Amino acid sequence: MTTGTNFSRKAAGTGALLALAAVLPLAITEPSQQNFLILILMGAQMGVAWNIVGGYAGQVSLGHAVFYGIGAYTSTMLLTTLGLTPWIGALVGGLLAALFALAMGWPCFRLKGHYFAMATIAVAEIMQILVTNSDFLEGAVGLYLPMDRSGWTWLIFLSKLPYYYVILGLLVLTVLVSWAIERSHIGYYFRAIKDEPEAARALGVSLTRYKLIALSVSAFLTAMGGSFYAQKEMFIDPGSVLATTISIKIALIAILGGVGRLMGPVLGAVILITIEEYSRTLFGSTGSGTDMIIYAAMIILVAVFSPSGVLGLLGDVHRHLGRHLPGAKPEAEKAEKMEVRP
Amino acid sequence: MNTAPLLAVDGLGKAFDGLIANRDISFIVHHGEIIGLIGPNGAGKTTLFNCLAGFHTPTTGRIAFEGHDITGSTPEAAAALGIARTFQIVRVFQSMTALENVMVGAMLRNKRVGEARDRAEEELAFVGLSHRADTPASDLTVSEQKRLEVARALATEPKLILLDEVMAGLNPTEVREASALVHRIHQRGIASIIVEHVMEGIMPIAHRMLVLDYGAKIADGTPAEIAENPAVIAAYLGE
Numbered sequence: 001m002t003t004g005t006n007f008s009r010k011a012a013g014t015g016a017l018l019a020l021a022a023v024l025p026l027a028i029t030e031p032s033q034q035n036f037l038i039l040i041l042m043g044a045q046m047g048v049a050w051n052i053v054g055g056y057a058g059q060v061s062l063g064h065a066v067f068y069g070i071g072a073y074t075s076t077m078l079l080t081t082l083g084l085t086p087w088i089g090a091l092v093g094g095l096l097a098a099l100f101a102l103a104m105g106w107p108c109f110r111l112k113g114h115y116f117a118m119a120t121i122a123v124a125e126i127m128q129i130l131v132t133n134s135d136f137l138e139g140a141v142g143l144y145l146p147m148d149r150s151g152w153t154w155l156i157f158l159s160k161l162p163y164y165y166v167i168l169g170l171l172v173l174t175v176l177v178s179w180a181i182e183r184s185h186i187g188y189y190f191r192a193i194k195d196e197p198e199a200a201r202a203l204g205v206s207l208t209r210y211k212l213i214a215l216s217v218s219a220f221l222t223a224m225g226g227s228f229y230a231q232k233e234m235f236i237d238p239g240s241v242l243a244t245t246i247s248i249k250i251a252l253i254a255i256l257g258g259v260g261r262l263m264g265p266v267l268g269a270v271i272l273i274t275i276e277e278y279s280r281t282l283f284g285s286t287g288s289g290t291d292m293i294i295y296a297a298m299i300i301l302v303a304v305f306s307p308s309g310v311l312g313l314l315g316d317v318h319r320h321l322g323r324h325l326p327g328a329k330p331e332a333e334k335a336e337k338m339e340v341r342p
Numbered sequence: 343m344n345t346a347p348l349l350a351v352d353g354l355g356k357a358f359d360g361l362i363a364n365r366d367i368s369f370i371v372h373h374g375e376i377i378g379l380i381g382p383n384g385a386g387k388t389t390l391f392n393c394l395a396g397f398h399t400p401t402t403g404r405i406a407f408e409g410h411d412i413t414g415s416t417p418e419a420a421a422a423l424g425i426a427r428t429f430q431i432v433r434v435f436q437s438m439t440a441l442e443n444v445m446v447g448a449m450l451r452n453k454r455v456g457e458a459r460d461r462a463e464e465e466l467a468f469v470g471l472s473h474r475a476d477t478p479a480s481d482l483t484v485s486e487q488k489r490l491e492v493a494r495a496l497a498t499e500p501k502l503i504l505l506d507e508v509m510a511g512l513n514p515t516e517v518r519e520a521s522a523l524v525h526r527i528h529q530r531g532i533a534s535i536i537v538e539h540v541m542e543g544i545m546p547i548a549h550r551m552l553v554l555d556y557g558a559k560i561a562d563g564t565p566a567e568i569a570e571n572p573a574v575i576a577a578y579l580g581e
Contacts, residue, residue, distance in 0.1 A: 196433040204422050
């Protein structure tokens with residue numbers, strides 16, 4: 001009963017949020033502001049994708065830029081050399097990233113906790129160096145998308161609005177995949193592996209298999225985000241799609257919002273991208289220095305005040321209020337139930 | 343009918359960098375039997391459990407389960423064959439409810455979430471935790487968490503369950519309840535090996551007792567025989 005009510009309430013909330021997201025750019029027509037909204041959706045999409053492996057399965061990757069870069073470079077190379085539409089290019093990029101995830105996960109998942117995170121940083125760094133020195137991929141010069149094409153076939157537009165709806169669609173797809181995983185046995189296994197890996201094994205859960213599933217699904221979706229970045233910016237280089245700062249940003253969005261919660265990264269993206277963009281107008285875009293300072297400050301704040309992110313903090317406040325308001329006890333219990341039972 | 347014993351351990355030994363935790367242990371467990379595994383601290387009981395459940399690879403010897411050699415198999419393979427276990431220091435999934443914990447166990451045989459939930463509800467009822475189904479596992483008492491681990495292990499539909507000190511720290515009433523639970527597991531046809539220090543909990547229900555000391559088996563017999571065995575008395579009281 002309670003679960004059913006919570007479920008329909010959640011569905012209604014998600015529906016309202018989606019409707020709001022669909023009409024928002026019709027009210028906000030200024031291109032720079034539409035661009036800001038697109039940046040938030042891009043951040044949310046990568047955060048939700050990261051959350052599958054870093055949140056639910058608890059395998060913190062600090063090398064997700066490698067998947068982002070594979071997506072961006074694959075669709076762009078297929079477009080510039082073979083004239084292939086990025087609709088297919090993004091899928092190919094996603095599959096390549098998933099395969100790469102399987103290959104890198106096999107050795108990396110032998111490491112636990114911080115050591116796994118460090119290995120993922122190393123993989124992403126090596127990839128960045130390799131691409132920077134690759135003549136085939138134009139190295140540090142980067143790749144330009146063809147300027148002479150536009151329209152839905154080529155996913156290149158003169159206005160911001162179509163980009164907005166494309167990334168909104170990709171975010172919805174990413175959330176749906178995440179939601180489906182959360183509700184299936186795979187989601188239960190991910191959480192079991194995160195909580196008590198040895199106990200999970202005793203119940204027949206293969207750690208390697210399910211960690212690889214988590215990483216490859218996450219990689220596929222992250223790569224699609226990378227392809228979108230290339231289409232929107234029409235230029236990519238190792239610094240813009242393979243840098244360690246991107247890996248940190250992806251993880252931070254999810255951690256800030258609340259790991260292992262479906263909509264946590266969406267909230268995280270709204271907060272982080274807003275701060276990032278305002279600081280950029282405040283300090284000027286003279287370098288990536290301010291970004292790193294902001295990321296570091298965010299990590300410290302989350303670690304000290306709310307390891308379960310802003311969503312976790314809101315849940316605590318809600319419960320706290322519930323306990324102190326007379327007659328509000330059932331509400332507090334509901335809130336608790338909603339968290340532990342997705 | 344399968345004539346092979348459920349579990350046959352032959353000359354099992356386990357050494358960690360020169361420290362010998364198990365040496366030349368042999369014994370047999372039949373279908374549905376209740377075996378008590380006792381011995382002083384450091385006798386190698388938990389190491390033996392870890393070898394049986396696939397968490398350690400034995401240094402020497404063989405383990406056969408229903409006639410199949412499972413020496414050095416993985417924990418997930420052992421679970422799939424029908425060997426379930428609990429942990430001495432409880433390892434419940436803290437972020438899940440009691441019911442969800444048991445569902446993870448049930449998913450070994452049935453990946454459908456709804457059906458795993460039904461199965462989990464049955465096992466929670468079996469250990470008497472139905473009223474705590476929606477409670478976060480981290481909010482349960484230690485005694486409840488131990489029963490939760492039993493329910494979670496039973497949900498994997500094992501033929502053999504390894505219970506590691508499920509009675510430790512319980513009051514006399516709870517010990518009697520735990521003994522009754524072990525007996526009901528036996529009535530379902532599931533064999534159990536029980537590591538236990540609480541003698542009044544294990545002696546009345548065990549069909550047979552194995553005694554380990556310094557990694558080796560020093561006695562194997564009925565509880566009455568064990569209680570009078572000079573080697574066992576010496577191991578516990580010193581000479």
